[in-house]
Amino acid sequence: MHDATHPAEQTAMFKAGDRLGLDHLKLGMWLFLASEVMFFGGLISAFLHFKINNPSPESSLLDVVLVGINTFVLLASSLTVVLGLAAIQRGDRRGLMGYLVATIILGFAFLFGQGNEFVTLYRHGVTLSSSLFGSSFFTLTGFHGLHVFVGICWALMTLAKAARGGYAQEAHLGVEIFGLYWHFVDIVWIILFTLIYLV
């Protein structure tokens, strides 16, 4: 059909993008991330609306130290992602795989840490339905955790593709796109950590 499988047609299709220095997959991902900024922004606005207008003593139950460590973990995972990208950019497939494994481990560690925090709060009687604080805390951090989980799944798929030899020095855009998503989820956490735990 119109499936331009011929390489010359393929590159010709996106010439206008090349002239602007844009890659269509990257552009698509950035546009999607822009919408995610608005999504998390919406949830954050709701959270702040309640935190500022209906502050709750339950926020003293938050474990700043544990979650602070968790923040380091997630920041480290962003580092491993970008080092993985650097690896495949110089053709080091095994390096990429190693850093992806590290990312996955750190991602799971983050979720484990979050799970711990959730259980601790639950033991103090704070749940989704127990109070406004519970509702807004668990919803906001829950959706972030969901995004981390999706990221881990994506990392696993990227790892699998790397293992099959799907990435090379000249062809690793998929790794970069995954990285954009992962770093974004990290950025969201940077903001969430400050707004929920520090201020």
Next chain:
Amino acid sequence: MSLASEAGATAGGWRRYFTWNTDHKIIGVQYLVTTFCFFMLGGVLAMLVRAELAQPGPDLFNGTEFNRFLTNHGSVMLFLWIIPVLAGFGNYLVPLMIGARDMAFPNMNALSFWLIPPAGLIMLASFFVGAAEAGWTAYAPLSTQTPVGQTLWAVSVLILGTSSLLGAVNFVTTVFTMRAEGMTFWHLPLFIWGMLATSLLVLLATPVLTAGLVLIAMDRVAGTVFFSAANGGDPILWQNMFWFYSHPAVYIMVLPAMGIVSEIYPVFSRKPIFGYKAIAMSSMAISILGLTVWAHHMFTSGMDPRLRIPYMISSMIIAVPTGIKIFSWLATIWDGKIRFTTPMLFALGFISMFLIGGITGIFLAAIPIDLHVHDTYFVVAHLHFVLFGGSVSAVYAGLYYWFPKITGRMYDERLGKLHFAANFVGTNLTYLPMFLAGLLGMPRRVADYSPEFTTLNLLATLGAILLGTSTLPFLYNAVVSWVSGPRAEANPWRALTLEWQTDSPPPAENFHELPVVKHGPYDYGQGIGVGGQGQTAPAVGD
């Protein structure tokens, strides 16, 4: 046109439309036909509402049933008809108009379409479990307490929002990265500018509604208390989250429509468009300003009073770029060699009726007036003039205009004119009385009303019957012409934009040879386009 492609266009043709197909032209038609079915469904719901309101007193339905009909009328019309039908036009036309072979992400495009039928079914399935009845605006606390159907409503809107969002990512990426050689941004047809402005709003506003719907759904199924005032929650927060999307949504519903009529005026006046850059930039201005005005829907909600005047001012400012567009269109038509074809008639109807709707919008933006007419039939009249008199007229204009391109056949012009006449009279007869009813104090969303509003309501119901009936010549025309109408040439309107420089219907790859653009899209009377060569023709003297 080769025999093979002719055969391919018809043989086994209709079956393609029921499959997962990544060709944007197929997807475009899938959108147009599916959404039109929802339009008719929304119309039936409207007829039920108008039947009840023809006379005061409870006639046919009780209050709950009535609320369910009007809620789903609004929701179906907005989320399953007008927003996606315009996306459907975008899908069909964007690659063709920019000289590309398809959209940037064909599979995601197919996904965008295929999310719609299940979402529609979910919304309608709610009638079996107690349909949503809180209005399309779903204000809390009513929406967190109503039966199960409200949850289905929320899920359905979430899915439709996702479809819309993916479409916007596709449109923007396609326009930025796949324009043909010579197709600079200032040579883009105005419909494309309309789609860009629309996509900006979809990307920035839809996710906030998504967040709000998530909170509503969680209040309903997970026991959270976001909108439960008794537990410290805040129903006004829902209004803010809802209207932050739903106000830009009305521009999502009209910017592509304005793009459609911008295509039609120059063609049927044989004149270059007046103020191309002004119209393009006004589209972007409406889009950006549209993000700043949402609380004008909340003047009577108990919102912070200090914020009301700023919102009033920003809402009135939007009239400026809108006015620039209207004056530019009028200047385009002025002194032109006008052909009153059906698309042109609907496009002209658009200007007059959108003008009425738009100006009454300025009335509503004025806080002192809004305090009196908020939640009355004045608002109902305003919104129907902009959405029905405006956007739907433009959709009809577009359907007739691009009918030969999409189907390869010509529609019947006399039936088209009959449709226009009935639609124009019907629209005005239905909605003009509502302005008066609202000013006199008739509230909206009521199944019963005080007897002094009877005549106005009866007129509106008669108009609605005329409107409903007026769809019939259109349906007959569309179906019969598609199946056995006279074959259309590549460029029956002698237009200059790129979609007219290829076969009707276009081949699978859109263009036998990718075009190289040399001119703007509306350079009529400039020495090109005489032989219908369009934007790709060498200029006189080349």
Next chain:
Amino acid sequence: MQSDARIPSRASVRIQTYLLVFLGLALVTAVELAIASLGLARSVRVPILVLLSLGKASLVAAFFMHLRSDSRLYLVIFITPVILILAVAILFVIA
């Protein structure tokens, strides 16, 4: 054809940058935790912490997401919703 082992290749400069950025992120986080534990007044604590976290976010976006080196359009696409949502958050809180 002198091989100058002391001049780092472009690839290793990039890696150095990534490591430095990470170090910066870790340091700022430590500082934030310290400030949060000082028990300062809200009006002092909040702006400082918010600014620091925006700084961290900018580092990740600029260096890890390559916004510094890629097309400026990506930056515009990312910054626009950020600015918009700041206004929205303020309005949602007040209204």
